[in-house]
Structures are given as structure tokens and as C-alpha cells.
Amino acid sequence: MRELPVQLATKLYGAAELIADQGLDNTKIDDIAEASGVPKATLYYYFTGKEEILAFLLKDLLTAIAGDVAVAVSAEGRASERLAGVVRAQLGVMLRNPASCRALVGDLGRATRLPELAAALSAAFYEPVEKLLREGAEDGSLRRAEDPMSEAVMIFGTVTIAGLMEAIMGAHREMDAIANGVARLLLDGLAPRSPGATGA
Amino acid sequence: MRELPVQLATKLYGAAELIADQGLDNTKIDDIAEASGVPKATLYYYFTGKEEILAFLLKDLLTAIAGDVAVAVSAEGRASERLAGVVRAQLGVMLRNPASCRALVGDLGRATRLPELAAALSAAFYEPVEKLLREGAEDGSLRRAEDPMSEAVMIFGTVTIAGLMEAIMGAHREMDAIANGVARLLLDGLAPRSPGATGA
DNA sequence: TGAGAGTTTGGACTATCAGTACAACACAGG
DNA sequence: CCTGTGTTGTACTGATAGTCCAAACTCTCA
Numbered sequence: 281m282r283e284l285p286v287q288l289a290t291k292l293y294g295a296a297e298l299i300a301d302q303g304l305d306n307t308k309i310d311d312i313a314e315a316s317g318v319p320k321a322t323l324y325y326y327f328t329g330k331e332e333i334l335a336f337l338l339k340d341l342l343t344a345i346a347g348d349v350a351v352a353v354s355a356e357g358r359a360s361e362r363l364a365g366v367v368r369a370q371l372g373v374m375l376r377n378p379a380s381c382r383a384l385v386g387d388l389g390r391a392t393r394l395p396e397l398a399a400a401l402s403a404a405f406y407e408p409v410e411k412l413l414r415e416g417a418e419d420g421s422l423r424r425a426e427d428p429m430s431e432a433v434m435i436f437g438t439v440t441i442a443g444l445m446e447a448i449m450g451a452h453r454e455m456d457a458i459a460n461g462v463a464r465l466l467l468d469g470l471a472p473r474s475p476g477a478t479g480a
Numbered sequence: 481m482r483e484l485p486v487q488l489a490t491k492l493y494g495a496a497e498l499i500a501d502q503g504l505d506n507t508k509i510d511d512i513a514e515a516s517g518v519p520k521a522t523l524y525y526y527f528t529g530k531e532e533i534l535a536f537l538l539k540d541l542l543t544a545i546a547g548d549v550a551v552a553v554s555a556e557g558r559a560s561e562r563l564a565g566v567v568r569a570q571l572g573v574m575l576r577n578p579a580s581c582r583a584l585v586g587d588l589g590r591a592t593r594l595p596e597l598a599a600a601l602s603a604a605f606y607e608p609v610e611k612l613l614r615e616g617a618e619d620g621s622l623r624r625a626e627d628p629m630s631e632a633v634m635i636f637g638t639v640t641i642a643g644l645m646e647a648i649m650g651a652h653r654e655m656d657a658i659a660n661g662v663a664r665l666l667l668d669g670l671a672p673r674s675p676g677a678t679g680a
Numbered sequence: 681t682g683a684g685a686g687t688t689t690g691g692a693c694t695a696t697c698a699g700t701a702c703a704a705c706a707c708a709g710g
Numbered sequence: 711c712c713t714g715t716g717t718t719g720t721a722c723t724g725a726t727a728g729t730c731c732a733a734a735c736t737c738t739c740a
Contacts, residue, residue, distance in 0.1 A: 509699080
């Protein structure tokens with residue numbers, strides 16, 4: 281895949297919705313060309329095929345998530361508060377890019393089969409969150425995890441499915457309401473808390 | 481889709497792995513025919529196309545999950561314990577059918593686009609868990625949820641991603657270890673608990 | 681100004697594969 | 711033996727992903 285001019289990249293976002301709606305294999309290359317305004321021949325000049333176009337869009341989304349998550353992770357405050365920030369960050373990106381987000385989750389399988397995406401996902405989310413969990417154990421705001429990696433994975437799953445549900449349904453709730461719900465589940469769990477001991 | 485003879489259904493499972501590995505659209509009908517031992521003409525006698533074959537496999541998996549989840553939901557004990565049972569049930573089915581499970585999550589987007597699957601998923605998981613959450617609020621073993629539906633969705637996401645990760649990685653951990661980790665996150669959350677107040 | 685490199689595009693072409701058509705065959709029950 | 715229901719091989723069609731190429735266009739450097 282050749283280096284992509286910005287202007288062209290921008291046009292491609294127009295195709296994300298199409299892919300999200302129909303799935304990649306129900307979307308003809310010619311449809312993508314038409315929806316984005318980029319001629320087919322040009323698409324093939326830059327990409328080796330459909331999959332690479334999807335991969336580009338998804339990597340872009342993951343990069344956006346990575347950026348916002350990184351900011352949240354290295355903010356001020358206790359780890360538990362920053363974790364809530366991470367949740368808000370990921371949900372924020374997802375709700376701002378519902379089409380790419382639906383395409384990502386919709387073609388999650390393909391995504392897991394694209395190695396560079398797995399790496400991007402890991403860098404965007406798992407590693408920072410894992411680090412955050414360790415810091416939480418230090419500052420006492422989070423319990424010590426036996427297996428921070430798999431907890432990070434679960435956290436990602438929780439946030440992702442919550443965000444996806446909104447993206448599919450068409451985001452009828454405020455982002456903050458959703459983020460609070462997710463953060464509460466993750467921090468406090470479902471069991472009742474004895475009064476006066478909670479995170480964020 | 482015609483009523484499917486059991487013998488034929490059994491053969492089809494052999495194709496699930498193929499689909500899980502490659503994704504549906506990289507899998508040729510002829511490959512499915514070869515892998516399952518069911519001739520292409522017979523496949524088209526029963527199914528209208530590829531998608532319907534996938535839908536059959538997924539519906540089958542969801543039915544299995546629905547069955548085990550239903551048992552767990554209506555077991556003895558407090559709701560918190562039964563919720564842990566639900567987690568074990570879903571993970572159990574997923575780990576016993578890693579191929580279908582990967583195919584399901586891999587083609588999740590397609591799945592969300594197949595209305596009967598969305599309905600099956602809802603019946604298999606969301607509704608029973610939502611009911612369980614309400615019961616937990618009654619018996620005091622779970623906190624009262626503001627929005628049980630969306631909590632049920634998040635729970636599903638957490639369990640699913642955890643299970644998927646194992647299915648992809650090749651299940652190096654014991655099912656019980658995974659299930660305990662998931663149940664602990666869901667019930668207790670990540671914030672430290674004051675001693676002596678916890679679920680399951 | 682103009683040569684040359686890289687980019688952009690239209691359009692024709694090929695190869696692959698999903699899905700169809702159909703005829704032949706198997707095998708049941710009456 | 712006849713008829714209906716499943717089963718299968720084979721040949722076919724149509725759609726479309728991806729290739730190829732030549733013409734045009736743009737930018738840079740001399």
C-alpha cells in the first residue's frame with residue numbers, strides 16, 4: 281500500500297458508511313469508487329484490494345482511539361479516575377465515528393486476521409490499559425489484577441460492545457450517560473457495595 | 481431454507497473451522513462442499529446461499545448457548561451465583577465450539593445484519609440475563625441496575641471478548657480460571673473492595 | 681520553457697466463483 | 711412398477727474483483 285495523500289484519505293471516509301451498512305463483501309469496489317468519488321483505477325493504484333481499504337479505515341479509527349486513550353491514561357489523578365477517562369475516550373471516538381466503528385466491529389473477524397490491525401489494537405488499547413491497571417495497584421485505587429492483560433481485553437470488550445450497541449441503535453443516549461454506566465460496571469461491579477468504598 | 485436432516489447438519493460443522501479461519505467471503509462454496517463432504521448441488525438444495533449456511537451454524541451455536549444459559553439462570557441460589565453460572569455456561573459453549581465461535585464473532589457484522597440472528601441472540605442471552613439482574617436486585621445479591629438491558633449487553637460483550645480471545649489464542653487456560661476472572665470483574669469490579677462484601 | 685518522473689483516470693479485458701438449470705439416479709411407500 | 715421426494719454430477723451464466731495499458735495531467739528541476 282502506497283503512502284496515501286490526505287485529500288484522498290478524506291474522501292474514503294464517505295465509503296465507511298457503505299461498508300458498515302452492507303459489510304465488505306456486499307460492497308462492490310465500484311460502489312466504493314462511486315461513494316467516495318475516487319475512481320476505481322486510482323483505488324487500485326494505492327491499495328492492493330478491498331481488504332486493504334477496510335484495513336486503512338480501521339487502522340485510522342484505532343489510531344484515533346490510541347491518541348485519545350493515551351491522553352486519558354497519562355492525565356492527572358488516580359488510576360481509577362483515569363480509567364474512567366479511558367472509557368470516555370474510547371466511547372467518544374466510537375460515537376464520533378459510528379460508521380467506521382460499525383465497520384470495525386462488523387468485520388472484526390477480518391480485523392483479527394489482519395496482523396497489523398491486531399498490533400494496532402494492542403498498541404491503542406491493551407498496552408496502555410494494562411499499564412494503567414498496574415498503576416492502579418500501586419496507588420491503591422484499583423485492586424491488584426492477577427492477569428492485567430486479560431483484564432485489559434475484557435475492558436476493551438465491555439466498552440466496545442457498549443459503544444457498538446449505541447452505534448447500531450443510533451446513539452439515543454448522551455455519551456456521558458453511556459460512559460458512566462460502563463465505568464460504573466467496570467469499577468464497582470454488579471455486586472452491591474458496602475457504603476463508602478468505591479472508585480471514580 | 482428447507483428442514484435439514486441431522487446427518488447433513490453434522491457434516492456442516494466441519495466447514496465451520498474453514499469459515500472461522502478465512503472469513504465467509506474468502507471461503508468458496510466449493511471449499512465448503514469439499515470440507516463438509518456435502519456436494520455443492522445438495523448445499524444449494526437446502527440453502528439459498530453462503531450466508532444461510534453461516535446463519536445456520538451461528539443459530540446453532542446461539543441455541544446451544546441459550547440452552548446452557550437458561551439452565552444457569554434458573555438454577556438454585558442467589559442471583560449473583562447464578563450470574564457466575566451464566567458466565568461459565570457461555571464460556572463453556574464457546575470453548576467447546578471454538579470454530580463456530582470464531583466464525584460468529586468474526587462475522588458479527590453479518591450476524592447483526594441477519595435479523596433472525598439478532599432475535600436469537602436476544603433470546604439466548606439478553607433477556608435471561610436481564611431477568612437475572614432484576615432478580616438480583618430483589619434478593620439483594622446484585623445492585624439495582626439503572627438500565628438492565630444495557631448492562632446485559634455489556635456483560636455479553638465482556639464474556640464474548642474474553643471467550644473469543646481464548647478461542648483465537650487456542651485456549652491455554654482452564655475454562656474455570658477464565659470464568660472466575662470474568663465473573664470477578666463483573667461482580668466485584670476493578671476498584672478495591674472493603675473487606676467482607678462481595679458476590680459469588 | 682520543456683523534459684522527465686510520478687500520479688490520475690477511463691476503459692477494455694480476464695479470471696474466478698456464486699448461483700442456476702437440469703437430467704440422471706436412489707429409494708421410499710403405495 | 712410407479713410416483714414423489716431427496717441427492718448428485720455437470721454444464722452453464724452472470725457478476726465482479728482485479729489487471730493492464732495508454733493517455734492525460736501535475737509538479738519539479740534545470
